[in-house]
Amino acid sequence: MKKFLTIFICKLLRFAGKLIGKGSSKPGQVALKLCPDILSRVQLPKYIIAVTGSNGKTSTVEMIAHILTQNGYSVAWNKEGSNQIEGVTTLVLGSATLGGKVKSDILLIESDERFARYTFRYIKPTHYVITNLYRDQLTRNGHPEWVYDALADSITDGTQLILNADDPLVSSFGHGRNNVVWFGADKLSSDTETLDSVYNDGAYCPVCKSPMTYTTHHYNHIGHYACTKCGYKRQNTQYTITSVDLEKGEMTIDGKHTITLALKSLYNIYNILSAYTVASIVGVDGAKIAADMNNYVLKNGRVITFELGGRQGTLLTSKHENSISYDQSIRVASACKDGCDVMFIVDAVSRKYFTSDVSWLYDIDFEMLDNGSIHQIVLAGKYVNDLAVRFSYTDIPDSKIKRFEDIGEAVDFLNSDRREYIYVITCFSDKGKFLAKVKGE
Amino acid sequence: MMKILHLYYDIMNLYGDYANVAAMKRMLEKNGEEVTVDKLTLGGDIRFDEYDFVFVGSGTERNLRVVLEDLRRHTEGLKAYIDSGKTALFTGNSFEMLGKALCDSTGKTVDGLGIFDFTTAEQNKTRWTSDVIYSCDFLTQPLVGFVNKCSEIKGVSNAPFTAKMGLSNVDGDCKEGVRDKNFFGTHLTGPVLIKNPHFLAYLAEKVLGRAPETDYLTFERAGFDVTLCELSKRMGNA
Numbered sequence: 130m131k132k133f134l135t136i137f138i139c140k141l142l143r144f145a146g147k148l149i150g151k152g153s154s155k156p157g158q159v160a161l162k163l164c165p166d167i168l169s170r171v172q173l174p175k176y177i178i179a180v181t182g183s184n185g186k187t188s189t190v191e192m193i194a195h196i197l198t199q200n201g202y203s204v205a206w207n208k209e210g211s212n213q214i215e216g217v218t219t220l221v222l223g224s225a226t227l228g229g230k231v232k233s234d235i236l237l238i239e240s241d242e243r244f245a246r247y248t249f250r251y252i253k254p255t256h257y258v259i260t261n262l263y264r265d266q267l268t269r270n271g272h273p274e275w276v277y278d279a280l281a282d283s284i285t286d287g288t289q290l291i292l293n294a295d296d297p298l299v300s301s302f303g304h305g306r307n308n309v310v311w312f313g314a315d316k317l318s319s320d321t322e323t324l325d326s327v328y329n330d331g332a333y334c335p336v337c338k339s340p341m342t343y344t345t346h347h348y349n350h351i352g353h354y355a356c357t358k359c360g361y362k363r364q365n366t367q368y369t370i371t372s373v374d375l376e377k378g379e380m381t382i383d384g385k386h387t388i389t390l391a392l393k394s395l396y397n398i399y400n401i402l403s404a405y406t407v408a409s410i411v412g413v414d415g416a417k418i419a420a421d422m423n424n425y426v427l428k429n430g431r432v433i434t435f436e437l438g439g440r441q442g443t444l445l446t447s448k449h450e451n452s453i454s455y456d457q458s459i460r461v462a463s464a465c466k467d468g469c470d471v472m473f474i475v476d477a478v479s480r481k482y483f484t485s486d487v488s489w490l491y492d493i494d495f496e497m498l499d500n501g502s503i504h505q506i507v508l509a510g511k512y513v514n515d516l517a518v519r520f521s522y523t524d525i526p527d528s529k530i531k532r533f534e535d536i537g538e539a540v541d542f543l544n545s546d547r548r549e550y551i552y553v554i555t556c557f558s559d560k561g562k563f564l565a566k567v568k569g570e
Numbered sequence: 571m572m573k574i575l576h577l578y579y580d581i582m583n584l585y586g587d588y589a590n591v592a593a594m595k596r597m598l599e600k601n602g603e604e605v606t607v608d609k610l611t612l613g614g615d616i617r618f619d620e621y622d623f624v625f626v627g628s629g630t631e632r633n634l635r636v637v638l639e640d641l642r643r644h645t646e647g648l649k650a651y652i653d654s655g656k657t658a659l660f661t662g663n664s665f666e667m668l669g670k671a672l673c674d675s676t677g678k679t680v681d682g683l684g685i686f687d688f689t690t691a692e693q694n695k696t697r698w699t700s701d702v703i704y705s706c707d708f709l710t711q712p713l714v715g716f717v718n719k720c721s722e723i724k725g726v727s728n729a730p731f732t733a734k735m736g737l738s739n740v741d742g743d744c745k746e747g748v749r750d751k752n753f754f755g756t757h758l759t760g761p762v763l764i765k766n767p768h769f770l771a772y773l774a775e776k777v778l779g780r781a782p783e784t785d786y787l788t789f790e791r792a793g794f795d796v797t798l799c800e801l802s803k804r805m806g807n808a
Contacts, residue, residue, distance in 0.1 A: 264584075271697040271718060272584050274630040278694065328588070332580045338636045340612075483804060484701055485797045486716040488760025491586025511800075514793035518764055521789070522592055 132171075132229050135164040139222040153211040157218030168251030171221060172230040177252060178407055181240045181280065182260030182299070183273075184454055185400045186212065188427050189260060190239040192404035196421045197235055200413045206237035213241050214248045221252065235411070242276045243269075245283035256410060257284065258291040258403055261351070262298045264330070264492060265451045268484045273298055273330060291406055293399065294364045295351045301335045304361065312406045313363070314370035316353065319395065320345045326456070327494050336361045348395050348460075349453050368406040373398055375464070386419035391426045393464075396457045401425075433560075435553075436568040438544040442551030444563065449478050449556040452492035462552040463497045468504050469550040470543065472563075474536060476510030480558035487515040491522075499525045504549050508532045509539035510559060540566045572603045572777065575621040578629070578637050578664075579609040585718065587627025587661050589761035594623055597774045601782045612640045618651035623777050628662020628759050631674065631692055631720065638667045638680065645683045652685065657752040657776045661762055663719055665748060665755025666690040675720070686748055688725040688739075696720070702736030702758070703801050704746055713766045714797045715758040723748075730754060735805045752776045767791055 142156035160167055180190050194206045205224035207216055217238055225231045240248050242262075259280065262273045270276050277298055284290065284302065293299045294313035303309035324331075324346050331350030334341050339358035346352040355362035373380045378390040380398045382405055390397060401422050408418045431446040445458040462471045478484050498506060506529050508516040513534050520530055533539035540563065543551060553563055576591045591607060598605045610616055618624065629637060641648070648668075652658065666672055669682040675694035682690070697720055704713040708730070717737040729745035732738075737757065738746040747756035754773070756762070763770040767790040774782040 267585060267718060268699050268716060269697070271699070271720065272630050274632060275697060275720070327586075328583055329580060333633070333636075338632065484716065485714075485800045486701065486760065487765075488585040488587075488589075488716060491589040491761055511796060512793070514789045514796060515765075517789040518793060522589070 131164055132167065133227055135160050135167050136222045136225055136227055136229060138163065139219060143219055143223050153207070153209045153219045154213065154215040157215035157220075157222070160218050160222055161215065166251065168218060168221060170229055171225050173252065174231050174234055174236050176235040176256065176411060177238070177254045178235060178256045178258070179238045179240050179245070179249065179254035180258040180260065180403075181242050181245050182258075182293075183242065183263040183265035183276070184448075184451065185260045185396060185403070186239045187429055188397075188400045188431070189258065189403050190237055191427060191429055192400060192422065192425065193407050194237055195425065196404060196408040196413060196418050197237075197411060199421045200408070200417060202235055202411070203233040204235045204237050205231060205233040207239050212239045213244045217248050217252070243279050245280055249283045249285070253285055254288050256291055256407065257288045258407060259293065259299050259302060260399065260403055261293055261296045263349075263451065263453045264489070265448065266479075267489070268450060268486050269482070289410075291403070291410070293403070294366050295347060295353070297331050297341065297350065297354050297363070298335045300364060301361070303364070304336060310368070310406065310410065311364045311366045312368040312402050313366040314347055314398070314402070315372070316345045317347060317370070317373050319373060319375055320347055320352070322346070324350070325494065326350070327452070327492050334359060334361050349456065368402060368409060370398055370402050382419065383415065386415050388419050388422045389424050391424050392432055394457050394461055433564065433569060435564065437540065437551065440543070440547065440549070440551055442553060442567075444553040444555070444560055446560055447554050447556060449475060449558060450486075450489045452489055452494075455493040455554065456497070458552070458554045459494065459497050462554065463500060463503060465502055465550060465552070467550065468502045469552055470505040470507065470547070471498060471503060472507040472509065472539065472543065472551065472553045473516055474510045474539075474553070474555035474559045474563060475512040475516055476536065476562060477558040478512070480556075485512075487512055490515060490519040495520060495523050495525070499523060504529070505547075506530045507539050507543060509536050510534070536562050537566060572598050572605050572622045573620055574605060574607045575616070575618070575624045576607055576609045577616065577624060577626045578611050580611050581633050582627045582629035582637060582662075582664055584628045584630065584662065585716075585760040587760060590627070590659060590661065590763045591625050593761065593763040593770055594625070594774065594777070597770055597782060597784075598777065600786055601774070601778060603778070612636065616644050616647065618644065618647040621651070622656065623773070624651065624656075624658040626660045626664040628664060628718070631663070634663055634667065634672075635680065637664075638672065638682070641667060642683065645685070648683070649685050652750055652753040655751045657773055658754065659762070659773065660753075660755040662757060662759045663721060666721060666723065668748070668755065669723070670725075686750070687727065688723050688748065690721050690723050692721040694720065698737055700736035701801055701804070703734040703798070703805065704731035704758070705734055706731050709768055709772060711768050712798070713758065713762070713769055714794065714801055715762055715765050716760060717757045718759050719757050731756065735801060764790060765794060765797065767794060
């Protein structure tokens, strides 16, 4: 009876919440209060697929849901991205009958890294994807090894781990463990032999702390590595990006499935590969997956095209406090051949909590913008002075840089008769302040 | 010619701490000095007496242990450097190595370098983080910044800072960091000397032996003002 009531109330709150546009974590929060072990009382489907990691969770989960749905599976997933235990509870109970049986073929859960150990205490994933561990929101997360330890607590026996072989820290979850599937990329044409990054989180072996060497870097510390001492090294992969042409916008998986990319970033190809891996494991044919991913445009609104006066542009939602996310966006902008302007906004460091920490700016490789096709760089927001100081430590000529504390003034400056394409790189916390002033897609 | 040592540059550099070296280098150069920066790491041949400024940044708890074992062979050199009154800045958890003992979350204790008498104890339940405002008696303005740690330090006899807001050495006591002559250890992380141009000027004066020219720090000062204002508002609301 308690179970019935809890599920009923959770569904009711969710329904009411949707009507008034409220988020999806409250109903689960109430349900957990009413019945703390409710998650262990529901009947779960055969496939419980969890996805976690620093970057790409939301996109990967969306892609997995898309592929599986296209291929006839019913999928319950946390579309709204509420990825802590409350949001997952809302998802599970919302997809369950009042008797407590989840009706879908597949339960697909995006989980926050730090809270996975609470969520998966009750819901044990059958398949557990870990995408990457980067310096991400360190003002809350501490550092990648701290997150690693928290995630290690969420992994139980019997779960099949699906790991990014190219990330040394993530891959070490599978060290000495059976039942692991590795995905990753072969040496790619866009690779570099030496590290192109401000810092190197792959300098030392995660297992024994001896120096590591890389034969190739896909980006940052993601690549092909081997410890010089203990033998820890990148694993061979079962699902593999065999080639990529970012200029043309194409990737090939396992040498046979070519996918046209709607978003030409290395990030995107990893998200597609991890979705491909999961869908293959569930039983979808590779050619079918490739067709479903072909030209797939994410619906989560992270890449937004806009018009400003007579000018065109794209906002690349990046994450403040996450240098690799910025590096990826900067890479997209700096690859622009015809010349472009780039704008950065740091106004509120986070939308969820207060901090004025800007140390993460020093981990971003702004130096990539020191090329002839980047014409004007516009810095804006409350922390414009910190951005200005950070840029003073690059080789980019000061004459290219314009600074505005007021975002409106920065937009007015860009609203000129210049013809260059505009890239705006900022975070969820600040993008609305820009988009309110332009014509969206 | 002035020499800066950026020690453990590739393993103790979690929060953009390297920027402190860049800031000091620029400051010395703006003041007419020729500057070289040596970046050394594990196994390096460290001769402290050659340097005018030594910097070590923050690392993970596991990396701190690896570095401590490497630094142990240079304990005397580092002690002599500090005793001679030369300037050094250790940010984040790096100065914890210089105490008597370092205890991890499982209770396992290793000896520190024993240059100071304090002891450090880590835990692995909660990451303690906060924006901070620190005051001190040798600067007219406070320091601002961020602390990101999992440890508490007991037994510091000469802490340079007082936490007006945010984390200190140990809960219940607002003293923060450790100082001996011109050695400064603080849990502040990241680009401390960029966020606090007055602290940079203070340390540069120690390094140079004269008051430095600091007029070029326009954006740094404006950035400091904004952050101090934001943090003060925050403190007012708390």
